Every structure is written in structure tokens, then in C-alpha cells.
Amino acid sequence: MILKFDFASKVPLYLQLRNQIVIGIAEGKLSPGEKLPTVRALADESGINSMTVSKAYQLLKQENYIVTDRRGGTAVASQTPEKVDARTVHALRLHISELRISGMSKEDVLDLCAKLYEEGDQK
Amino acid sequence: MILKFDFASKVPLYLQLRNQIVIGIAEGKLSPGEKLPTVRALADESGINSMTVSKAYQLLKQENYIVTDRRGGTAVASQTPEKVDARTVHALRLHISELRISGMSKEDVLDLCAKLYEEGDQK
Amino acid sequence: MILKFDFASKVPLYLQLRNQIVIGIAEGKLSPGEKLPTVRALADESGINSMTVSKAYQLLKQENYIVTDRRGGTAVASQTPEKVDARTVHALRLHISELRISGMSKEDVLDLCAKLYEEGDQK
Amino acid sequence: MILKFDFASKVPLYLQLRNQIVIGIAEGKLSPGEKLPTVRALADESGINSMTVSKAYQLLKQENYIVTDRRGGTAVASQTPEKVDARTVHALRLHISELRISGMSKEDVLDLCAKLYEEGDQK
DNA sequence: GTGGTCTAGACCACA
DNA sequence: GTGGTCTAGACCACT
Incomplete structure (x- = not known):
């Protein structure tokens, strides 16, 4: 999976990373149970500080998108229960408004x- | 039109204001040509600093959602912006991914x- | 409110801070709506790095114990809805077991x- | 006695094991004098590294919850520890605070x- | 080798 | 002035 960062963006790097992983999961580029790169590996290859990567991972973990096994390594969650976030619907409403206008x-x-x-079907 | 602000939100207040106005336009709560409250009035009634309201208005103006008329009043633009912002599509992709997951x-x-x-049809 | 830290403890500093604030709220040393010190002020007076304080505040925010108003400052939440955490009950079970043994x-x-x-009644 | 581990938990595995044994003793699922499985056996059946099991056993031994007999076997202590750990009371205070809030x-x-x-009476 | 924690110091967006 | 973000580099607990 290829990661791209816009270092000039107003969106914080840890969120950019989080978003790309969420999209990756939804579109099948990352499969449930698949292992993710280690914090440090991802930090090295993307030129981002490891604390920043760690912050993204912690957020994804809190949102139940990924799981870190105490025995080592982090992976895409196989169970992604999760209720629909009201903020997601609210954001959707905004963007659809923009398109309508x-x-x-x-x-x-x-x-x-x-x-x-x-996009998630043709993987 | 009723404005609501979440002072604890991660979304900056000026953006919350901007977003509500955009949604208001799309959903017909604000009609093209309709006058908007003055910066001062809006600031007073919503408990927001007028600098913040001003920032939102400037952003909306720059995005061609509203216009300033000769005498300094502000109104909803009759000519709506025509280009679809790439960021909007990108955000849509993210939120649809979240719903899918x-x-x-x-x-x-x-x-x-x-x-x-x-929602904009039944006004 | 007096804060104490055990720099030799295995419990991370940000958690020690979080715990003291939770206890402070429950025992009435901190009232709903009361303003908390700024991240930097608390960092200075306690000799802890501000990022560590910030981490504690973010955790407390996520748990709905405190709220930060975008207009500045952080305060004890007035609404502390929050369901009872299953982990809390589980931990309670452990500690009662230890006492019993x-x-x-x-x-x-x-x-x-x-x-x-x-302790929260006699404030 | 059935052991369950949460590999995604923030609580280290050796502590999860230690805690389950303590609760088991208090609630009568493990009787004083009862033999515990060997480190190796427990490690195999639970998918945990034997170093980790060993660490839990050492901790329990040090806390006087279990004893090693002459031939190297491990069993629940018949003499239970008598001192109440100050940390236990402190943790109790925290969790009761959380419930109160x-x-x-x-x-x-x-x-x-x-x-x-x-729970320990109805075994 | 893994993630988690912490520091010191810097910069920025928001209000 | 407020919190949020980021870095570079260090140390530690866990497995």
C-alpha cells in the first residue's frame, strides 16, 4: 500500500495517515487481519516522526479499525463492529451540500x- | 435560520459557521440574494468573537458563496460557484469508506x- | 488542588495525572464547570513536560470528564453522562479479591x- | 479453571494471568493447596510465551499467593498473605470515584x- | 524487536 | 494566550 503525505496541508499528518488507512481498509487494499508495518518502519519509509505514526495508530485503535497484539505487531481488525459515527453523517451532509450548490x-x-x-469491490 | 455551535468541537468556530451557511444555502434555508446578518449582530447573538465571524464571511466570499454589495451589506450569492472542489470529493471518499467499514x-x-x-427540495 | 507524582512508579505520569483529576472530581475538590489550569501552567508547576499534561487532558476529554472550550481554557465537564466502564467493574472485582484473600x-x-x-460528601 | 486473555489489552499478559489466578483464589475456583499447571503446560494451552507465564508465577510467589513445593511443582498457598497492599486501597479509591462520577x-x-x-461464597 | 512513554524545544492555528 | 502538532532522540516494559 502506497502512502502519500501533503506536508503543506492543514490536515495534521497523523490524520492524513489515519484517513489513508481507513480508505485502504474500505477499498480492500488492506484486508482484515493483515499486518501493518511497525511504527518505526512506517516512520522511516514515509519520513514522518515515529511519535506521529504512533499517534495515528492509537487513534485507529481507539476507533477499532486496527488492533495491536501484545505479542508484537499491529494488524487490521477482523471485527469492525463500530456504530456509524454521527459526525460522519454530518460531514457527508456538508459535502453533499457543496456538490449540490x-x-x-x-x-x-x-x-x-x-x-x-x-472502489472497494474491484480490488 | 438557527445557528448552533459546539464550543468543545475539534472543528474551529469559523468553519462551523461557514459550514452551516453552506448547508443552509444547499438546503434552501438561505435563498440566493438573501441578506445575511452583519458580522457584529451574528457575533453578539451567538457568543462568538466578531473576528471569528469575519473570518468565516471572508472565507465564504472567497469561495463565492456570498457577496458583499456596494453598501457593505452581505448576501447569499446568486451566482453559485461552479467548480467541484477536489477536496470535497476526497472527503466524500473518506466518509463513504467509514460508512462502508x-x-x-x-x-x-x-x-x-x-x-x-x-433535504434541499422540501424546504 | 494539590498534585503529587511518583516519578519512580510504573504508572505513567499522564495516567497519574488523569487519575488524580478523576478522584478530585469525585471527591468534590474539583467542581463541575470549574476551570482547570492551562496545560503549560500545570506543566510548569508540576515539573512535567507539557506534552505529557496534554496527553492526560486529551484522555480526560475523550472520557468526557473535562471539556475544552475553543474560546480558551479547559474545565471540568458539567455533564458527565458516561456509562459505567466494564473495565472499572473488572478492576473492582480484582481488588476486592485481593482484600478478601x-x-x-x-x-x-x-x-x-x-x-x-x-470522601466526596464532606468536601 | 478457564483462562482468558485479551491480547489487545493495555494490561500486560503476565499481569492478566496473575490477576485471573488471584481472582480464582478469592472466588474459590482455586483451593489452597491445589496444584497449578506447569509453566510449559499453561503456556502451550493458552498461546502465551512460557517466559511470560514464568514471570506471572514468580510475581505470585513473591506476593505469597502461590508456593513451589520440594519437587518443583507449584500450588496455591495455604497461608494467604496478610498485609493489605496500600496500592490496592488506592486503586479501589480510584475505581469508586469513577463509579461515583x-x-x-x-x-x-x-x-x-x-x-x-x-462470588467467593457460592462456589 | 515491538509499542509506550517522556523530554525539550519549536511552530502554528484559533480566538 | 490557548491547545494542537511535530521533531529528534532517549529510555523502558513487554514478549
């Missing part, structure tokens, strides 16, 4: 959403 | 998106 | 628990 | 403590 029809928006959802 | 089917997601889009 | 009768244990609970 | 009345807390204590 920019002139997209309901069909266009739904097509876009369908396309985005399906 | 939490177990929602494609149909569920599309229903939700349709519902969110339609 | 060391020979304390049920009455002694309940007296101790009652005494500990009541 | 989450809205439990003194009666609720004492009922819970009584119930937890009594």
Missing part, C-alpha cells in the same frame, strides 16, 4: 457516491 | 446520500 | 468502600 | 461491591 444533480451525486463505494 | 451496504449508503440531497 | 471480612470491605465513597 | 449512588456501589465479594 456547485450544480450537480441528484443523479450525478448518487453516481459519484456509488463509484466511490464500488 | 461500519457495515452499511451500497444501497444503504446511496439511500442516505439521496436523503441528504433531498 | 488478605483476610478482610465482607463487612470490613464494605466499610472501606463506604468510607472511600463518602 | 458515572452516577452510581452509594447504595448501588456497596451493592456491587457486596455482590463481587460474595
Whole structure:
């Protein structure tokens, strides 16, 4: 899995990392149970400080996206129960509003959403 | 139009304000050409610093959601922005990923998106 | 409120701080709505690094014990809804087991628990 | 006696093992004098490294919960430790604080403590 | 070798 | 002035 960071972005690095991993899981680039790189390995290869990587991992863990086994290593959670976050729906509402204002029809928006959802099917 | 702020949120206040106005426009609570309260009035009634309100207005102006008329009043733009922001699509992808992981089917997601889009029709 | 740290303890400093604040709230030394010292002030007066204090505050925030208002400052939450944590009950079970093995009768244990609970009443 | 481990927990495995044995003793699932499995056997059946099991046994020995007999076997001590650990009381205070903040009345807390204590009576 | 903790000092966004 | 982010480098507990 390839990671990209925008060091000029206002979005903090640890969130950029977290988001890429979430998307990776949803789109099948990361499978449940698959091992993730160690904190230090990921830090080295991406040029990010290990504390920053650690912060992202801790957030993902807290959100039940990943699990770290005490016997070593971190992996994508096999169980991702998790209720739908109200903030996610709220954010969705905002972004759909932005698309609507920019002139997209309901069909266009739904097509876009369908396309985005399906990225996870063609893995 | 009623404004609500979460002072404990991670989202900055000026963005919360900006987002509510964008949603308001998309969902028809604010009509093109409609006048917005002055910075001062909005600041007073919502308990937010006027610098913060001003920042939100400036952002909205820059994004072409609102315009300042000759006499200094502010109103919803009649010409809405036409370009779709790449960041919006990226954010949409993230949030759809989150919904997918939490177990929602494609149909569920599309229903939700349709519902969110339609909020602007029933004003 | 007086804070004490055991720099030799195996319990991490940020947890020691978190625990003292939780106990302080329960025992009435900190009232709902009361302002907490700033991260830096607390760091200075206790000789702990500010990142460590920040970590404690973030944990307390996540647990809904405290709230930070975007307009500045952090305060004890006035609403502490929060469900009872299963881990708390589990830990309680362990500690009561330890007391039982060391020979304390049920009455002694309940007296101790009652005494500990009541510390919050005599503020 | 059934052992369960949470490999994703923040509590180290050797402590999880130690805690389960302490609770087992208090609640009568393990009787004074009863033999414990060998380090190796316990390690194999639970998927834990034998160094980790050994560490737990050493800790329990040091706390006088278990003893090693002449031939190297390990058994639950018949002489139980008599001193109440100050840390136990401190931990109890913390957990009772957490329960109190989450809205439990003194009666609720004492009922819970009584119930937890009594688990050892109904074996 | 793994993640977790801590420090000292710096910079930035927000209000 | 507030909290949030990030770095570089160190030490430690656990397995």
C-alpha cells in the first residue's frame, strides 16, 4: 500500500495517515487481519516522526479499525463492529451540500457516491 | 435560520459557521440574494468573537458563496460557484469508506446520500 | 488542588495525572464547570513536560470528564453522562479479591468502600 | 479453571494471568493447596510465551499467593498473605470515584461491591 | 524487536 | 494566550 503525505496541508499528518488507512481498509487494499508495518518502519519509509505514526495508530485503535497484539505487531481488525459515527453523517451532509450548490444533480451525486463505494469491490 | 455551535468541537468556530451557511444555502434555508446578518449582530447573538465571524464571511466570499454589495451589506450569492472542489470529493471518499467499514451496504449508503440531497427540495 | 507524582512508579505520569483529576472530581475538590489550569501552567508547576499534561487532558476529554472550550481554557465537564466502564467493574472485582484473600471480612470491605465513597460528601 | 486473555489489552499478559489466578483464589475456583499447571503446560494451552507465564508465577510467589513445593511443582498457598497492599486501597479509591462520577449512588456501589465479594461464597 | 512513554524545544492555528 | 502538532532522540516494559 502506497502512502502519500501533503506536508503543506492543514490536515495534521497523523490524520492524513489515519484517513489513508481507513480508505485502504474500505477499498480492500488492506484486508482484515493483515499486518501493518511497525511504527518505526512506517516512520522511516514515509519520513514522518515515529511519535506521529504512533499517534495515528492509537487513534485507529481507539476507533477499532486496527488492533495491536501484545505479542508484537499491529494488524487490521477482523471485527469492525463500530456504530456509524454521527459526525460522519454530518460531514457527508456538508459535502453533499457543496456538490449540490456547485450544480450537480441528484443523479450525478448518487453516481459519484456509488463509484466511490464500488472502489472497494474491484480490488 | 438557527445557528448552533459546539464550543468543545475539534472543528474551529469559523468553519462551523461557514459550514452551516453552506448547508443552509444547499438546503434552501438561505435563498440566493438573501441578506445575511452583519458580522457584529451574528457575533453578539451567538457568543462568538466578531473576528471569528469575519473570518468565516471572508472565507465564504472567497469561495463565492456570498457577496458583499456596494453598501457593505452581505448576501447569499446568486451566482453559485461552479467548480467541484477536489477536496470535497476526497472527503466524500473518506466518509463513504467509514460508512462502508461500519457495515452499511451500497444501497444503504446511496439511500442516505439521496436523503441528504433531498433535504434541499422540501424546504 | 494539590498534585503529587511518583516519578519512580510504573504508572505513567499522564495516567497519574488523569487519575488524580478523576478522584478530585469525585471527591468534590474539583467542581463541575470549574476551570482547570492551562496545560503549560500545570506543566510548569508540576515539573512535567507539557506534552505529557496534554496527553492526560486529551484522555480526560475523550472520557468526557473535562471539556475544552475553543474560546480558551479547559474545565471540568458539567455533564458527565458516561456509562459505567466494564473495565472499572473488572478492576473492582480484582481488588476486592485481593482484600478478601488478605483476610478482610465482607463487612470490613464494605466499610472501606463506604468510607472511600463518602470522601466526596464532606468536601 | 478457564483462562482468558485479551491480547489487545493495555494490561500486560503476565499481569492478566496473575490477576485471573488471584481472582480464582478469592472466588474459590482455586483451593489452597491445589496444584497449578506447569509453566510449559499453561503456556502451550493458552498461546502465551512460557517466559511470560514464568514471570506471572514468580510475581505470585513473591506476593505469597502461590508456593513451589520440594519437587518443583507449584500450588496455591495455604497461608494467604496478610498485609493489605496500600496500592490496592488506592486503586479501589480510584475505581469508586469513577463509579461515583458515572452516577452510581452509594447504595448501588456497596451493592456491587457486596455482590463481587460474595462470588467467593457460592462456589 | 515491538509499542509506550517522556523530554525539550519549536511552530502554528484559533480566538 | 490557548491547545494542537511535530521533531529528534532517549529510555523502558513487554514478549
